[in-house]
Structure formats: C-alpha cells, structure tokens
Amino acid sequence: MSEQKTRPEDTAKAICALDLVKGLPSGVKAHVISLARVDVLPGGVSVLTQGAQAQRAYAVLVGAVRIRQIGSDGAQALMRMIAPGEMFGTVALFTEGYYPADAETAMPSHIASWSKADFLALTMNHPQIAINIIGMVGQRLANVQNRLREMATQSAEQRIAHALLMLVEQSGAVQAETGVICVPLRRRDVAELAGTTLHTASRVLTAWEKAGLLARSRQMLAVRDASRLRRIAQGELS
Amino acid sequence: MSEQKTRPEDTAKAICALDLVKGLPSGVKAHVISLARVDVLPGGVSVLTQGAQAQRAYAVLVGAVRIRQIGSDGAQALMRMIAPGEMFGTVALFTEGYYPADAETAMPSHIASWSKADFLALTMNHPQIAINIIGMVGQRLANVQNRLREMATQSAEQRIAHALLMLVEQSGAVQAETGVICVPLRRRDVAELAGTTLHTASRVLTAWEKAGLLARSRQMLAVRDASRLRRIAQGELS
CATH class of the missing domain: 2.60.120.10 (Jelly Rolls)
Incomplete structure (x- = not known):
C-alpha cells in the first residue's frame, strides 16, 4: 500500500x-x-x-x-x-x-x-x-x-492542557524534551480527547497560540511552554 | 470488628x-x-x-x-x-x-x-x-x-441514567429483576459516578422520584421503571 x-x-x-x-x-x-x-x-x-x-x-x-x-x-x-x-x-x-x-x-x-x-x-x-x-x-x-x-472535576482548559501533556509524554523522550507532538492533530481530535466542544477547543488553542504556549505548523503541534501548560493543568493558572 | x-x-x-x-x-x-x-x-x-x-x-x-x-x-x-x-x-x-x-x-x-x-x-x-x-x-x-x-457526549440526565443502570446490572440477577440497588447510595455518590454536580444530581433524582421512575428508602434506591430509564440513557427521552 x-x-x-x-x-x-x-x-x-x-x-x-x-x-x-x-x-x-x-x-x-x-x-x-x-x-x-x-x-x-x-x-x-x-x-x-x-x-x-x-x-x-x-x-x-x-x-x-x-x-x-x-x-x-x-x-x-x-x-x-x-x-x-x-x-x-x-x-x-x-x-x-x-x-x-x-x-x-x-x-x-x-x-x-x-x-x-x-x-x-x-x-x-x-x-x-x-x-x-x-x-x-x-x-x-x-x-x-x-x-x-x-x-468530572476540571475545567475545559485544564482538560485540554492534560490531553496535550499526555500526548507529549506518549510521543517519547526526544519529543518530550522539545515538546513537539509529532502526530497530525486536528482541533476536533483535541476537543474529543479533552471531552469538550470543537468551539471551546478552538477558542482555547487559539488563545494559547497567541500567548506563545503553542505553535502549529503542517498539523504538527509544538508545546513551547510546558511548565506553564502544567500549571494550567493543575488549575494554578487559567 | x-x-x-x-x-x-x-x-x-x-x-x-x-x-x-x-x-x-x-x-x-x-x-x-x-x-x-x-x-x-x-x-x-x-x-x-x-x-x-x-x-x-x-x-x-x-x-x-x-x-x-x-x-x-x-x-x-x-x-x-x-x-x-x-x-x-x-x-x-x-x-x-x-x-x-x-x-x-x-x-x-x-x-x-x-x-x-x-x-x-x-x-x-x-x-x-x-x-x-x-x-x-x-x-x-x-x-x-x-x-x-x-x-464527552451526553447530558447529565443521560449520564445519571447510565450510572444507575450500571449499578442495577452490577448488583446481580435477582436485583436486576426487581431493579433494587442494594447499596447505600448517597446523592453525592450518584453525582460523582455520573460526573455532575451534587445540585444537578439532586434535581434529577428528585424529578425522577416524583415521576415514579425511582423510589428511595433507608438509602436504598429502587428503579421502578428500568425501560424508561434506558430510554433516557439512550437520549430518546428526557
């Protein structure tokens, strides 16, 4: 094939x-x-x-x-x-x-x-x-x-942060260092993984891209500030 | 003990x-x-x-x-x-x-x-x-x-209906027939199992008791109309 x-x-x-x-x-x-x-x-x-x-x-x-x-x-x-x-x-x-x-x-x-x-x-x-x-x-x-x-207990923002961190972790040691998620990741995928609507996921991802937490190119997603994402996941930031 | x-x-x-x-x-x-x-x-x-x-x-x-x-x-x-x-x-x-x-x-x-x-x-x-x-x-x-x-995809009502049906199923054949859930079940337990707030779970359970779907006594919960609960779980009723 x-x-x-x-x-x-x-x-x-x-x-x-x-x-x-x-x-x-x-x-x-x-x-x-x-x-x-x-x-x-x-x-x-x-x-x-x-x-x-x-x-x-x-x-x-x-x-x-x-x-x-x-x-x-x-x-x-x-x-x-x-x-x-x-x-x-x-x-x-x-x-x-x-x-x-x-x-x-x-x-x-x-x-x-x-x-x-x-x-x-x-x-x-x-x-x-x-x-x-x-x-x-x-x-x-x-x-x-x-x-x-x-x-059951977290906000949509926290759940999206957790979903992205889980993907970084899954994608292995090399990518975990650079924070690049080497998987074609559609907004819809992020929404479904985090159990939220496409609308909410798009809003959150766009805001995080503008704030410099994330970067996207050719459907690859790079986490540029993992420590800040971790604090969002823990509910310490929003 | x-x-x-x-x-x-x-x-x-x-x-x-x-x-x-x-x-x-x-x-x-x-x-x-x-x-x-x-x-x-x-x-x-x-x-x-x-x-x-x-x-x-x-x-x-x-x-x-x-x-x-x-x-x-x-x-x-x-x-x-x-x-x-x-x-x-x-x-x-x-x-x-x-x-x-x-x-x-x-x-x-x-x-x-x-x-x-x-x-x-x-x-x-x-x-x-x-x-x-x-x-x-x-x-x-x-x-x-x-x-x-x-x-990720269902309403709080559907999730509560699913949680109750799961408990009926778990509690074995005898109880499955009568629909009695022989476990001390607090409203808070139902809320947490269904991933909703205590407020929402209380509102839904009270409405279902009034409608004759459920009966409660000494913390035991009896499902009186399992087929209707199943239709709620499937999203066919609300």
Whole structure:
C-alpha cells in the first residue's frame, strides 16, 4: 500500500522494546518477532473495526493510530492516540472477542500484529507475557480513570492542557524534551480527547497560540511552554 | 470488628464464583480458597489507601466497596462501586506497585484477599489465572472508556441514567429483576459516578422520584421503571 519498506533489524528492535516482552529471555523474544506480521500503511487507513470479531493483536512500531469509539447513541469520540511502542486491539482477544473501537492510522505507520491463536499460545506458554499484558492494560485503565476524574472535576482548559501533556509524554523522550507532538492533530481530535466542544477547543488553542504556549505548523503541534501548560493543568493558572 | 461470622462453605462458594478462577480445575480452586484471608467488616471502614504500596489483591464476597480517587489537584471522585463477585486492588500488584485509589466498605461486607507473593505465584503457575485477570481488567477498561465517552457526549440526565443502570446490572440477577440497588447510595455518590454536580444530581433524582421512575428508602434506591430509564440513557427521552 506504500513504497516505504521496513528493515528487519528495525522491526526486531522495535518489537524487543515493547512492554509485551519485558523480562523475557532473548529466545522467546526472537520467537515473538518471528510470529509478527508487519504492515506498512499510509495515513488514514482503517486497521480494525469496532464490533468486528477480534482476530489479531497490534502494536505501533512507527507512526500513530487513532482509536475512536461510537456509542449506542451514535455519538463518536476519540478515545486515545496510540504512539510507537504501544499496543492496541489486544484485550478483545481475552474478553468477549469483539473490538470495542475503530483504529485507523493517523499518519504513515508500521504496524506489527499477531494472530489470536499465536497470541493466546504465547500467553499460555509464557506467563510473564500474560503478566506484562496485565501491567499494560492496568496502566491504560489508570490513565482512563484519571481522565474520567478530570472530566468530572476540571475545567475545559485544564482538560485540554492534560490531553496535550499526555500526548507529549506518549510521543517519547526526544519529543518530550522539545515538546513537539509529532502526530497530525486536528482541533476536533483535541476537543474529543479533552471531552469538550470543537468551539471551546478552538477558542482555547487559539488563545494559547497567541500567548506563545503553542505553535502549529503542517498539523504538527509544538508545546513551547510546558511548565506553564502544567500549571494550567493543575488549575494554578487559567 | 463485627460479630457477624462467615461460614467456610459460603466463602468457598463465593470464591469459586469469581472470574479469577474461571476454567480452572477444582484442585487449583481449592488452593486459591486455602490461600485467601476473609475479613468481616462493618460499613464505612477503609480497606486500602491511595498511594500505599500494594500488598494484597481483594474480592468482595458480600456487601459493597466504594473506590474513590483524589487527583493531584485535590479533587476527589467516586470511581466505582465494587459489587459481590468483583475484585479490586489487583492491578497495582502488576504495575508500579501503589494503589491508585482509596477503597472503603459502603455497607457491612465480607472481603477476601490474597498476599502479593501468593497472588503473583498463582498467576505464574497457572497462566489461565493471568488470562482471567486480563479479561477482568479489560472489562473494567471497556466500562471506564464507555463512561468517558458518555461524559464527552451526553447530558447529565443521560449520564445519571447510565450510572444507575450500571449499578442495577452490577448488583446481580435477582436485583436486576426487581431493579433494587442494594447499596447505600448517597446523592453525592450518584453525582460523582455520573460526573455532575451534587445540585444537578439532586434535581434529577428528585424529578425522577416524583415521576415514579425511582423510589428511595433507608438509602436504598429502587428503579421502578428500568425501560424508561434506558430510554433516557439512550437520549430518546428526557
């Protein structure tokens, strides 16, 4: 679907860096690598569909994936951006078997995936993998619970600040230093992540750009004053 | 702490009904039962504290437990009510090791628990237990993500209706039929679960009581018209 190629050594390195294989002997890591399928995808492509029977577990090696969920009332929301080194579509293999959300590439991406049968066999044969998955899902749960508490108790400004800081944190150490969020981030995405209206998100982002907290170019967003954004998130500034 | 006693056969039956031991041979179930400590507690007692090093994993056998979280901004919210047959404080044993929230009994309760060492050994020796935990945590994650989406897209009335229906569902088949939520439920609890103000929650609950949808007595709440509540939750009625 793209002329971009993956180099096997890059793929192996990226898979070895996943929390999934943390603490495992290198022989098991090599086995996990050998079972992976790697797809090189352009941006804006569907990877999996809400409501479909779960067939594979996925990890982002390069790029970013948007996780969107449609409720029974038809309302849709961006649940999460998946950054390199993070997994998605994993839990459905262990629960009722249907993907709870849509996943689409937010930019050109390399996606590793494993079949359900291989993934379940790995967890049965290597309890450490199952324990690593509990840690990953638990971390995700803590994250979503924090956002839920924020939604109940914080202003829209605070929630937007939290959403941007979370994205900076997710985008890794290099970007965390420069504060550049290397993901095409639409105003609508920010609004949905922070649980506010497009109108409010646009108003807040424009004000912050004017105040020099943020800069935008070609849909990339740079946080220029993270410490001030942190104080807004904490409710110390507005 | 209470003169109430637990009967060993009731304890065994309640532990065997946990998702934790689903699909395990009876010998392993007996081992899980033998490792459990059961505490009989009055209502309003702290079981574990946010920020403390995680030492044990817990399950409610009888009664109910409130899970409350304080954010770094000092705001507190009720994250969840734990019903009989559900676990809590489990994930922290697998992640950074600190409980992410407070847990206190909402009524007189029987609480089973396992030490960290025993619990980790069980998951290492019986991968099915680890897989069951992934399913449990995944279910919890799906639940919290649904609530997060609701918060972003739904009215306070819809969110309160969803919170009440979730509690009815949690409280088991018997209560689901009669619609009685057998948990001391303060207006403040409903407000926090639905992510709205005490003022709004009180106004909505009073209106629904007057309209015959709900009845309250001694802090118990009875849903008298679940189908109408479901239509409110779906946004078809207000």
